[in-house]
Amino acid sequence: MTPSLSRRFGRSVVTLTLFATVAFLIAPIVLTVVASFATSWTGVLPSGFVTFENWRAVLGLADTIGSQRSMGWSPLFSLPLGGETLSVLVPAELAFSIGLALGGVLINLVVGVPIAYAVSRYEFPGKEWVNAVSVLPLVPGVILGVAFLRAYPDLSATSFGLIVGYSLLKAPFMVMAVQSEFESMPLRQLEESARSLGASWPRAFLTVIVPNARSGIVSGAIICWALAAAEFNFSYIVWAKGTQPLALFLQRHISNSSFTKAAAAVSMFFFIIVAVTLLLQRVGRRGFDTRGS
Amino acid sequence: MSDRHAENSPLSTLRALTARVVGAFETVANPVTEREREYRRIVALCAPFSVLLLVAGLYPLSEVVRISVSTAQYESVGFSLDAYATLFGDPYYRRVAFNSLWLTTGTTLVSVGLAVPIAHALEKYDLPGEDLLVTLVSFPISLPGIVAAFMILVLFGNNGVVTAVAAALTGSRPTDLAFAVSVPGLFVAFVYSMVPRATLILRGTYAEVDSAAEEAAQALGATPFETFRHVTLPQIRPGITGALILTFRTGLAIFGTLVVIQTLVVWTLQLSRELGVGYDVQVAGAMATVYFAFTFLFTVLGLRYTSAEVGI
Incomplete structure (x- = not known):
């Protein structure tokens, strides 16, 4: 009897699909980082290593042609020193996005953790729908942007408008991360033991349940932060003037700058995401994974 | 409800409904039994999310619906279906809708088609460096569409490596x-953009597959393909349906990629163009309304009439 086709080739074909897809996803990322240190990329591979010119231009540390696209530097705070003022400068777009994303994460913590607990801990009519509404994005960023422009014309382009928009768009990721943590915990026992020892229900929730779900909450916060810092669609529609969010900064480089400079801008973003991924793994998750495995 | 004669009149139904709603509020405000206290907790836990959903989601969306039927450009007045007439009558918008649908359907099928073997290999085979592979496959989830477009330029652009x-x-x-x-x-x-998301969903599904049944099938002489077809596939089918629905939603929402690679006008790109030169806010509102209604309906129907599992 000859062995079947799937016995002979099945495993290799499936494994090959995996490795080919990983190569397709990762190769351009590696090439981009390499190209960001190159002088030019006109042949098969980038050439003229190693230069930091692209990075300097993108980060706004060098005056070059097209430097209006570079990162702006603005004072974060100023220290009066003797007769002079010492200003601490920070990269404007980066600091702006970091701040906006942090604001979004704060809102996500307040709205996401309680609803995740309600769905994981209690049985109630309509629970499935509450779950679906909290883990499915309501509308994409473009639609929400248009809606914000209509509903809050004065507020939508402000930092506050951006923060609220980000928090709604990224809330599902927080809910999922926290929910998967809650589902691995003996919630009923925890709550009941705390209450039998005399804690009120709010106290049991805040001082026993929440601290125990720490790792899920932290990883949810990091995921939401990274996704909010990278949010393009919503920002593109509502942003009007002033400092641009990071994603718009990336877009103006991708659309206008030379290939190696755009590579430096995108690489800067990759490094942020890698840092976030490493942080996540310290917290005990594998990459951008919101499901407990 | 006790008045049997008036039971069917709309007024008494309304009164009974009002009484029930008021009763529910009273229960939440002054719970007596433990069950009622539990309801109060559930309401309190869901409240912050509901406020955000209302203020940042539902109210802005209702404004979009109102401007889409407005007779004036800058304020919501009167009632007119002109914008919808344009949307459904003009062949240009029909083509835009068609572009969105075929592109998203095609890419969804390819992405889920790739995600099944990827999730299978990651969950079933003992591969060296599996944790690293999982991290690498998940990494692009955090990349916005503009960066995904740049990745394609790096591979297949004029200067691209390939x-x-x-x-x-x-x-x-x-x-x-x-x-x-x-x-x-x-x-x-x-x-x-879509393969990593589809993989994430399917890995969750695969984690729940009963491997004892697969081993039994193998021991009874089934080939690997027969095992997959008759034992694994029935178990992961809800996950696949869920992945199809969610990946399709992801695909429809893509916008940043189109800003960089503007070769096909799809719904989201056209929507942003309506806000630019020529500014037609009613049509933009109508496009947003149609988009929302469409994704809402197919998600509800998808979850209602299939056994799809929604995880992300």
């Missing part, structure tokens, strides 16, 4: 081979 290698092998000019800024390039860019 383009350059193909040009060197065949002896033709790179510009003839580059396809990043074309409809196939856009297709590949969509797949780039």
